[in-house]
Amino acid sequence: MKNSAKIIDGLLKILKAEWPNLVLWSYLLSPLVVRTLTSYQYSKIDLLVFYTLGMSVLWLLAIRFISSNQFKVHLILLPFYLVAAIDLFLVLNFNSRLTAAYLFIGLTNFQEASEFLPTYWRPISIVLMIFILCYGAGLIGLHKRKLYKSKGVFVLAISALIAGYGAYFYKTVQLNSFGKSAVMDLLAKDQSTPVGYLSQITLTANLYFGTEKLIKRRRESDVKITSLSDQSTIETIVFVIGESSRPHNWSLYGYDKDTTPNLGKQAGIFKFNQICTTAPYTSFAVPSMLSLEPISDWDSIASTKSLVSIYRAAGYMTYWLSVQEVDSFGGIIPQIAAEAQYRQYFERSYDGALMSEYEKILNKNETEKKAIFIHVKGSHFEYSRRYPESFDQFKPATSSFKDKITAEYDNSILYTDWLLSTIIDQLKSSKKPSVLFYSSDHGENMMDDSRGLLGHGIGNKYDLPVSAFIWASENVSNQQSLKFLKLKERESQKISISSLPHTLLNITGVFTNRYKSSDDLSSDDFVSSKCPHLLGAGYVPSFDFDAL
Numbered sequence: 001m002k003n004s005a006k007i008i009d010g011l012l013k014i015l016k017a018e019w020p021n022l023v024l025w026s027y028l029l030s031p032l033v034v035r036t037l038t039s040y041q042y043s044k045i046d047l048l049v050f051y052t053l054g055m056s057v058l059w060l061l062a063i064r065f066i067s068s069n070q071f072k073v074h075l076i077l078l079p080f081y082l083v084a085a086i087d088l089f090l091v092l093n094f095n096s097r098l099t100a101a102y103l104f105i106g107l108t109n110f111q112e113a114s115e116f117l118p119t120y121w122r123p124i125s126i127v128l129m130i131f132i133l134c135y136g137a138g139l140i141g142l143h144k145r146k147l148y149k150s151k152g153v154f155v156l157a158i159s160a161l162i163a164g165y166g167a168y169f170y171k172t173v174q175l176n177s178f179g180k181s182a183v184m185d186l187l188a189k190d191q192s193t194p195v196g197y198l199s200q201i202t203l204t205a206n207l208y209f210g211t212e213k214l215i216k217r218r219r220e221s222d223v224k225i226t227s228l229s230d231q232s233t234i235e236t237i238v239f240v241i242g243e244s245s246r247p248h249n250w251s252l253y254g255y256d257k258d259t260t261p262n263l264g265k266q267a268g269i270f271k272f273n274q275i276c277t278t279a280p281y282t283s284f285a286v287p288s289m290l291s292l293e294p295i296s297d298w299d300s301i302a303s304t305k306s307l308v309s310i311y312r313a314a315g316y317m318t319y320w321l322s323v324q325e326v327d328s329f330g331g332i333i334p335q336i337a338a339e340a341q342y343r344q345y346f347e348r349s350y351d352g353a354l355m356s357e358y359e360k361i362l363n364k365n366e367t368e369k370k371a372i373f374i375h376v377k378g379s380h381f382e383y384s385r386r387y388p389e390s391f392d393q394f395k396p397a398t399s400s401f402k403d404k405i406t407a408e409y410d411n412s413i414l415y416t417d418w419l420l421s422t423i424i425d426q427l428k429s430s431k432k433p434s435v436l437f438y439s440s441d442h443g444e445n446m447m448d449d450s451r452g453l454l455g456h457g458i459g460n461k462y463d464l465p466v467s468a469f470i471w472a473s474e475n476v477s478n479q480q481s482l483k484f485l486k487l488k489e490r491e492s493q494k495i496s497i498s499s500l501p502h503t504l505l506n507i508t509g510v511f512t513n514r515y516k517s518s519d520d521l522s523s524d525d526f527v528s529s530k531c532p533h534l535l536g537a538g539y540v541p542s543f544d545f546d547a548l
């Protein structure tokens, strides 16, 4: 009895001395905690969540014990409190943390800030109130207060921080390689509070200034629409960019497990059995499949505007929804995203997290023509993190690592099948003439042979072929139906993802001087592709499906 009374007494003493710090900590932790709680259905509570939370607590401890004059310390930290307010605003309104993705939007979209305030003044005021209350109360409480000192706890917290970052760095070096990209990945994954903001800012600055010249050239490049056909009645375009999804594991392309049951039943799908990527890396394949320039001329792809700008110039409202984070692995993808009028990121979530936003976009403004670009996380390693539990349907045949990851990979395809089918179903219910393009960025090696290769970037028969198809609603015009019939002829022809933008232009009747009918799958002039691609720093002129 005496002991428990003592403990309670002690706790009360700590509370009395430390309440201002606890108020400040709650405020700083709020974006992280709220985001974790509200998105539990769309993301896995995994090691990364605990890592972020653990590092945050360690930073807060280090800050607490760095000096006994906590008033001064937290006064100096004011910039972090302001950034945390923006973070909280993003979490409450877009369910996304303040990461490099949003810092990038800030850097590249400042001209649209004038529309921002009138739309969001209410949530902005609420967040500002929370900031003033917490920060004010905390500082007043800390003013002239002498707090318990301990150098030992400070040293311990800093050591644990070094160990934590060290462990992550070790992991990413193992997975990727030692060098700048590992440091960038460490920064990208550091979403701790409050110091993680510095990591995100450093990452953004690095990505921005590393490509500043390119950004300038892209901005200055013009989109010249040469003609707009009035035969096209298509009002909604959806372009879904997949991730690491190879056809080998889709039942739609003949896999013996039923991984794509929904797409298998969808009418209006034109699939391609022999379609290859232009590079087995995300950062090259994605820009290339959204560009009219050939992969043999990477500089042109990088320095001219993409399909997003073409549709923007053609009078479409353009949207970019992404489940992929902005990091050094994405290359110029954030610049392509920046061409869209509207962008939203759903980082560290399942792909399904974007569905409610997609639905909102489809149902708003009846008269608006829409081009919606969706960049999913698809089947990106680690596969088990890509789908919710209800999609954990395929079980490994044995306890081997290969069987385990194959089952997880198949489950991620099953989830992609659900996602794409749901996106198509929503298009159907909108009753608007619509078209959907889906293509993975590249394939994936799944320890297929004795070499035991895993992942992509290798340039072989497992990571060069991609899963891709085009879907069209029933209510398109007759001329368009004829074009879709041409797509049937391409089913077993050798084609490249670089044909997709040319094909989309013809189908929607939007033409620029860079359109080439020989690249257009819906044209009589189409010439079968040799599947040229980039590998390493080099250009490989062909890839042969038949030599599998």
Ligand SMILES: [Zn+2]
Pocket (backbone or CB within 6 Å): 243, 244, 281, 282, 283, 441, 442
């Ligand atoms: Zn990729």
